[in-house]
Amino acid sequence: GAGVSQTPSNKVTEKGKYVELRCDPISGHTALYWYRQSLGQGPEFLIYFQGTGAADDSGLPNDRFFAVRPEGSVSTLKIQRTERGDSAVYLCASSSTPDGKVTEAFFGQGTRLTVV
Amino acid sequence: SQQGEEDPQALSIQEGENATMNCSYKTSINNLQWYRQNSGRGLVHLILIRSNEREKHSGRLRVTLDTSKKSSSLLITASRAADTASYFCATAGAWGDSSYKLIFGSGTRLLVRP
Known part of the structure; x- marks a missing residue:
């Protein structure tokens, strides 16, 4: 596709359940980001991939959150034992970083996660 | 933690007027970007x-960017109702680990009244 694709667009889950959120970045973009956005706030950085490796996961709030990008393209954000406080919009973005510095990031439409 | 802080948090103007939003940040940057968001999605x-x-x-x-004051402003001239959205500044750090990720501020919610 032409843009960043995120699925599902909405996810409602019960507290304690496991969820997976998928991101399909723009073809050829080596950099992939996950952000979390709560209502009325700016996007909060979670994790950054350069290729297949998680170059920076310092934004993951705790060990219930994990993300993978096994083939350097599609990424999955995994949340175990979900809590109501995990409810937010999860945004994925991809970018080219020609000299190691981020320029324009292209965002998907996000997955709205609601934990009930 | 958020790097940028936008000011004002909310702005309401009449169509045709200019809208100015400001962003302040804390550390040295490689670049600063502005993004728009409709309805809390992409x-x-x-x-x-x-x-x-x-x-x-x-x-x-x-x-505009003033690195001595660590601040930027976004001016939208001759605003239209379709400009109604949230606007965010985002910074990419100057070196090291900070240079490859964008850190966003809390945003300005702009309402343009027809």
């Missing part, structure tokens, strides 16, 4: 200004 890139630039234009958008 963000759209508007404009990027590098640390060695002072002003940049794109259509009805004008961005």
Whole structure:
């Protein structure tokens, strides 16, 4: 596709359940980001991939959150034992970083996660 | 933690007026970007200004950057109702680990009244 694709667009889950959120970045973009956005706030950085490796996961709030990008393209954000406080919009973005510095990031439409 | 802070948090203007939003940040940057977001979903890139630039234009958008004050402003001229959205500044750090990720501020919610 032409843009960043995120699925599902909405996810409602019960507290304690496991969820997976998928991101399909723009073809050829080596950099992939996950952000979390709560209502009325700016996007909060979670994790950054350069290729297949998680170059920076310092934004993951705790060990219930994990993300993978096994083939350097599609990424999955995994949340175990979900809590109501995990409810937010999860945004994925991809970018080219020609000299190691981020320029324009292209965002998907996000997955709205609601934990009930 | 958020790097940028936007001011004001909310802005309401009449169609045809100019809208000015400000962003302050804390550390040295490689570039600063402005994004727009409708209805709390995907963000759209508007404009990027590098640390060695002072002003940049794109259509009805004008961005300024003052690295000595660690601040930037976004001016939207001749606003339209369709400009109603949230606007975020985002910074990419100057070196090391900070240079490859964008840190966003809390945003300005702009309402343009028809």
